[in-house]
Amino acid sequence: MKTNIYVRASVLAAIAVAAFGAVGCSSTDVVAKVANSSFKAVADASSGRVKWSEEDQAWTLSSPAGDEVSFSSDFARNNTVAGVDFDKPDVEFSFDAAPFVAAGLDIAKLPKVDGIKYELEDGRFMYHFELGSDKFAADAKKSLEATFAEIVRTQRARIGYHEKLDHYGIKLGNGSMLEWAKDMSKNDKDLVFVLDPAPFIAAGVDPAKIQGWAFAKVETKNDAGKTIQVDKLLRPYNLK
Numbered sequence: 001m002k003t004n005i006y007v008r009a010s011v012l013a014a015i016a017v018a019a020f021g022a023v024g025c026s027s028t029d030v031v032a033k034v035a036n037s038s039f040k041a042v043a044d045a046s047s048g049r050v051k052w053s054e055e056d057q058a059w060t061l062s063s064p065a066g067d068e069v070s071f072s073s074d075f076a077r078n079n080t081v082a083g084v085d086f087d088k089p090d091v092e093f094s095f096d097a098a099p100f101v102a103a104g105l106d107i108a109k110l111p112k113v114d115g116i117k118y119e120l121e122d123g124r125f126m127y128h129f130e131l132g133s134d135k136f137a138a139d140a141k142k143s144l145e146a147t148f149a150e151i152v153r154t155q156r157a158r159i160g161y162h163e164k165l166d167h168y169g170i171k172l173g174n175g176s177m178l179e180w181a182k183d184m185s186k187n188d189k190d191l192v193f194v195l196d197p198a199p200f201i202a203a204g205v206d207p208a209k210i211q212g213w214a215f216a217k218v219e220t221k222n223d224a225g226k227t228i229q230v231d232k233l234l235r236p237y238n239l240k
Helices: 030-045 098-102 138-142 144-154 198-202
Strands: 003-005 050-053 058-062 068-072 091-096 116-121 124-129 159-162 167-173 176-181 191-195 214-221 227-237
Touching (some): 030 159, 030 176, 058 144, 068 144, 091 098, 167 191
Antiparallel strands (some): 003 116, 050 058, 058 068, 091 124, 159 167, 214 227
16 A cells, blocks of 8 residues: 655755755865765665666665665656656655654655655655756766766755764755765764654654664754754664
């Protein structure tokens, strides 16, 4: 049985939660360059868990515990209009649903957010993100890191660096992010799935009871550059 909430997709601009220190784009954009090289290192360390889906035309990276993030190899493939479901998202998180359901999740109560779709299917909780309609180079299909490089090229505003944790990351919307270590040899949190607990609390979840997830305060900077503490749900992995 499949349960979902569909919300009309739209192009999402830079997302509100400023979890990263922004650096401007230029030919010497260090953040973009190191984001690409550090993400490639994570992909290389996860080589046995990186798979291509011909059906979805997307690359999927699985964590050691089976959490997944999938990236479409071309955001232009799915130009959604009002009333048409986006069944092939630009980016997707997929987790074991049991810990969320056991903690009280009622998926029908998750707040509706433009460009977001939630699903419960075959024991999985899936979080779909529609990020735009950018056309990717054909080479994006060759590897996960090539697809990611196209995301950095076309969606640079989503990429940032979290100095406190020494992580790079991509903002996906609704407070959700994927982060990874700048240098895995110096970090024990090589890959981190990040969720905003607020939508889950609204849907009946006690975030402290989601087994396998940490409900924690994270130090970050707001749009004014002020250091603040924000609540996050974290699922970190050491890949070494």
